[in-house]
Amino acid sequence: MRALFPLLALGSSILLPGCIARTALDVVTAPVKVVSKAADLATTSQSEADEKRGREIRKREEQLGKLDRKREKLADKCDDGDSSACRDLEAVEAEMRALSPAVPVEPYRR
Template identity: 60%
Template sequence: MRIVSCIPFAMGASLLLTGCIARTAVDVVTLPVKAVGGAVDATTTSQSEADEKRGRALRKQEERLGKLERQHRKAEQACHGGNDAACREMAQLEDEMEALRRSGY
């Protein structure tokens, strides 16, 4: 009689342990996939991140171009005043501005 009363308990425990073991097996199998997925997310650049990076580069380039244009105007004024060194600087600034325009836009 004592064995008979233990059988339902053993069957219930068996079913519970089977579910627990199955869950653990699924976790063990999916762990490498989750780890690789996280690594891929960490190493890839999303489209929005790429857009932000491109926007920063364009703003930096526009700032540089603005600075060159201001220097060019100064050198141009000095060149018209008869300063030969300013004329050479103006030509150099024109070349740099042209190269910057070709490279970025």
């Protein structure tokens, strides 16, 4: 048992300088990594901005589609004489008008 102790001490002394050097390197480069990460988070690339814009447009298009389906149902009820459906129909149409300018129109292609 006592014979193993010197071998372990020798083995760890060989490996220890590498660990210390690695730790020193990590400590020295840490501020650079933090600043680099902060700069990356603070800036938005053009592709990221385009992706965000595309998500926003798709979200508005989905909302407009939901409102259109709701408008169709309310229009049928309003035609059947339901006065509350007519009031709701006007509100839905107003919401659709407000949302429509934010959705780009695809050019017509033949």
